[in-house]
Amino acid sequence: MKRTTWVTVFVMLALAILPPVFLWTGNAFYVDLATRLVILAIAAVSLNLILGFGGMVSFGHAAYIGIGAYAVGIPVYYETYGGIDALASYGGAFHILLAVGVSALFALLTGVICLRTKGVYFIMITMAFGQMIYYLFISMEEFGGDDGLVIDIRSELPLVSLDNPLQLYAIAYIALVIAMLMVRTIVNSRFGMVLQGARGNDERLVTLGYNTYLYRLTAYVISGAMCGFAGALLGNFTTFISPDMMGWSRSGELMFMVILGGSATTLGPVLGSAVFILMEEVLSSITIYWHLPFGLMLMGIVLFVRGGLMGLIKGKGDK
Amino acid sequence: MDYTLLFIQTLNGVQLGLLLFLVASGLTLVFGILDFVNLAHGSIYMVGAFICASLTFITGNFLIAVLISLPIIGLVGYLIERLVARTLYSRNHLDHVLGTFGLILVLDTSVHLIWGPAGFAVPLPEWLDGRVELFEGVVVPTFRLLIIGVGLAVAAGLYWLVNFTKLGMLIRAGASNRTMVSALGIDISTLFALVFALGAMLAGLAGMLISPITEASISMGGEIIITAFVVIIVGGIGSMKGAFVAAIVIGLIDTLGRSFLDDLFKLFMSPQAAETSAPAVSAMLIYIIMAVILAFRPQGLFPPRVR
Amino acid sequence: MSALLNISNLCKSFGGVTATDNVSLAVEPGELHAIIGPNGAGKTTLISQLSGALSPDSGSIIFKGTDITNRPAHARARLGITRSFQITSLVMDMSVLDNVALAVQARQGHSFRFLRPARSIRPLRDEALEMLDRVGLKARADDPTAALSHGEHRQMEIAIALASGADLMLLDEPMAGLGPQESTAMIEILKALKGERTILLIEHDMDAVFALADRITVLVYGRIIATGAPDEIRGNNDVRHAYLGEE
Incomplete structure (x- = not known):
């Protein structure tokens, strides 16, 4: 087996085994940390599909996290305090369906426009659309506006209870594994070959007869829907949501996770989120000015580490 | 409809538009010539506001503080170019974005370290702090008129720079074509640093001008940068004319939308529905406008010539 | 007509x-x-x-x-209709075989197929290899495209044009x-195509x-x-x- 495969298996096993061990040894805090890590990793994996494999530098991906989280928060709010009955529910299936559906729809509507543009226009316009959703939620006083919304009750699912930290973690972990396998399957499929081909040379693919716009749009929608699901999990984890979760700097952090770990690789986004979350945790416990070394580190990585952590693991000879 | 309010809000819209233009012009200048995406442009705007705020307290005069702050923020821009931006020119836009994203964290935290987490109110000299009656019943703050005046003066200056100077010639030629620039016998490295410093001064000036109204705060950079992006996307990235037109349009739409959209909505929906939907729509208005414009012109209103 | x-x-x-x-x-x-x-x-x-x-x-x-x-x-x-470019236009970060396989795939209708790994589909692979064989590049199939010489890139262009099944090759x-040697080889490759495709x-x-x-x-x-x-x-x-x- 290749070295990257070994590392992937090792990291995923560690993520499966460590949190229960933490819990049994009385370090519940680390289970929380791991849950956040795994949920953000799902978002990073979804972003990697379009950023890494599709070459679409989306700077508005946190919007889907927000949409997903509010897709849990708003139905719970209505069910608890009354309001629009059609949207009122504690049911997890309904929440997930709403999160994925609305995210896919938002990705479709904005993707139709964003994907007509290229390069730096695409970066800026995805950022602007992300910010549009951010301001939309800020303007909605009913759901707390700027101050955010407390989710009183977590999504109700059959067999498991999300109130149990370990069960919530297990759900998130399984979702991450499924997300990784999904992206892996997609990029290796014929669809994925077209997507990657268009990343490398769009004109060539068009000349071959591919309507690359439709392939990109499809990937864009899949990615948005997947990230919306991560958002629904995050809402259930934090039980508090605010527009801050989807500001543009959150999108920037997601991008950084992908690049840090290594874009267009299976494990890269997971590794990137892990290092990101751990760094954040360690640095912020040392100083309130932790963004300073963090920003310097980010710049250093962009300048000096090509191919991210997976690039380092792969080494030179291994293909 | 209240025409006095309409007039005042239009004036406010123009003022916001001109401030947006100051920020966007620097952004579009740097992109047009250097092909560099500077996410940290908003942070330079914010740093400008803080420097000016401190100098206002030291010198006791806002205008003197602005005059001293301008070369300082230009120097900050120059240093950023030398230390960070320069090494990123040869990379792709994704690297620009991530690198300057890191720079934002560094700049924002440095300001936090130096000035503390709270905002900084900036006092105006008495003669600027008052109001003038433009005509019967229409009273506007003197300082807002000053902002409009300065904004127009800078726009005129940039117009002259772009159309009648050697530097402007390079801008119009879309001088990311480096071979051409060197063929003209210009030291590119200095040119790029100067352009970057000029962009920083423009953004810094905008930050200084807004700070007496809103106070200098760390979050102000992140708030303006996205709107500035919308402006240059709508105007056409790299186009100075586009930045000006789009900035004024966006400034007006945003300001007027926030104050009159509910009245407009009441014309065709129940007052209650209008009250609830108007804030949401006005918050998204400039993005919707951007989407509509891009749907028809993916390169913006004034796309720069093909390079 | x-x-x-x-x-x-x-x-x-x-x-x-x-x-x-x-x-x-x-x-x-x-x-x-x-x-x-x-x-x-x-x-x-x-x-x-x-x-x-x-x-x-x-x-x-x-x-x-x-x-x-x-x-x-x-x-x-x-x-x-297929076109080869004056300036080589290939997907440089994919393998030689993948480039040609994309052309075969294009001929077979849309590629909104998400499940089977493309590289494990035998007919696709075999046909791409056959086209590479016709232009003398079969041995380089698994190499990254960027690693090939300019002459080999031009040959790849021909293989792609062939694989796309086009009736008219521009x-x-x-x-x-x-x-000189590469030119002679290219003339031979094109000669072999005469009559089979319109060029x-x-x-x-x-x-x-x-x-x-x-x-x-x-x-x-x-x-x-x-x-x-x-x-x-x-x-x-x-x-x-x-x-x-x-x-």
């Missing part, structure tokens, strides 16, 4: 410059038709209008009896930048053109000044005057 491709009164100008000036041309099935002309004659502009990368100002393009004048590039590719200077060839290498072409069209300042068999063109005074005489 039995021509595979019929171009009538095609015009295209950029600003004040007329790049294609009332061009009419019929390309018969199976022929190798060469377009020659001095630099700036508008050869690449013509090809771009045929492939759909540029849209003409006026005139019409009929391919297999269908008016394709206003069809987008990908739709023309589906009808059976080849824009396939010999450009090739050394519209733009080429500066006159030895290659006269060795390969069934018919030749001479383009000067966007206008056709002569069309005919190689011998006729060689003897045509206008052509000698306007073009060959300059060399």
Whole structure:
């Protein structure tokens, strides 16, 4: 087996085994940390599909996290305090369906426009659309506006209870594994070959007869829907949501996770989120000015580490 | 409809538009010539506001503080170019974005370290702090008129720079074509640093001008940068004319939308529905406008010539 | 009309410059038709209008009896027109085989297929390998495209054009930048394709053109000044005057 495969298996096993061990040894805090890590990793994996494999530098991906989280928060709010009955529910299936559906729809509507543009226009316009959703939620006083919304009750699912930290973690972990396998399957499929081909040379693919716009749009929608699901999990984890979760700097952090770990690789986004979350945790416990070394580190990585952590693991000879 | 309010809000819209233009012009200048995406442009705007705020307290005069702050923020821009931006020119836009994203964290935290987490109110000299009656019943703050005046003066200056100077010639030629620039016998490295410093001064000036109204705060950079992006996307990235037109349009739409959209909505929906939907729509208005414009012109209103 | 491709009164100008000036041309099935002309004659502009990368100002393009004048590039590719670029246009960060397999895949209809790994689909792989074999690149199949030489890239372009199953191959200077040996190899590859595919060839290498072409069209300042068999063109005074005489 290749070295990257070994590392992937090792990291995923560690993520499966460590949190229960933490819990049994009385370090519940680390289970929380791991849950956040795994949920953000799902978002990073979804972003990697379009950023890494599709070459679409989306700077508005946190919007889907927000949409997903509010897709849990708003139905719970209505069910608890009354309001629009059609949207009122504690049911997890309904929440997930709403999160994925609305995210896919938002990705479709904005993707139709964003994907007509290229390069730096695409970066800026995805950022602007992300910010549009951010301001939309800020303007909605009913759901707390700027101050955010407390989710009183977590999504109700059959067999498991999300109130149990370990069960919530297990759900998130399984979702991450499924997300990784999904992206892996997609990029290796014929669809994925077209997507990657268009990343490398769009004109060539068009000349071959591919309507690359439709392939990109499809990937864009899949990615948005997947990230919306991560958002629904995050809402259930934090039980508090605010527009801050989807500001543009959150999108920037997601991008950084992908690049840090290594874009267009299976494990890269997971590794990137892990290092990101751990760094954040360690640095912020040392100083309130932790963004300073963090920003310097980010710049250093962009300048000096090509191919991210997976690039380092792969080494030179291994293909 | 209240025409006095309409007039005042239009004036406010123009003022916001001109401030947006100051920020966007620097952004579009740097992109047009250097092909560099500077996410940290908003942070330079914010740093400008803080420097000016401190100098206002030291010198006791806002205008003197602005005059001293301008070369300082230009120097900050120059240093950023030398230390960070320069090494990123040869990379792709994704690297620009991530690198300057890191720079934002560094700049924002440095300001936090130096000035503390709270905002900084900036006092105006008495003669600027008052109001003038433009005509019967229409009273506007003197300082807002000053902002409009300065904004127009800078726009005129940039117009002259772009159309009648050697530097402007390079801008119009879309001088990311480096071979051409060197063929003209210009030291590119200095040119790029100067352009970057000029962009920083423009953004810094905008930050200084807004700070007496809103106070200098760390979050102000992140708030303006996205709107500035919308402006240059709508105007056409790299186009100075586009930045000006789009900035004024966006400034007006945003300001007027926030104050009159509910009245407009009441014309065709129940007052209650209008009250609830108007804030949401006005918050998204400039993005919707951007989407509509891009749907028809993916390169913006004034796309720069093909390079 | 039995021509595979019929171009009538095609015009295209950029600003004040007329790049294609009332061009009419019929390309018969199976022929190798060469377009020659001095630099700036508008050869690449013509090809771009045929492939759909540029849209003409006026005139019409009929391919297999269908008016394709206003069809987008990908739709023309589906009808059976493929183009190779003057500047090598390949997906550099994919393997040689993947590049060709993408062309085979394109022929088989849409690729909205998400489950099976593309590289494990045997027919796809085998056909791509066969095309690589025909241009002599089978041994390099698994190498990253970026690692190949310029000459090999040109050969890949031919393999891709073949794999896409196109009836009409638009080849824009396939010999450009090739050394003498590579040129000879390329001529042999194209010779082997004659009769099997219809080829519209733009080429500066006159030895290659006269060795390969069934018919030749001479383009000067966007206008056709002569069309005919190689011998006729060689003897045509206008052509000698306007073009060959300059060399």
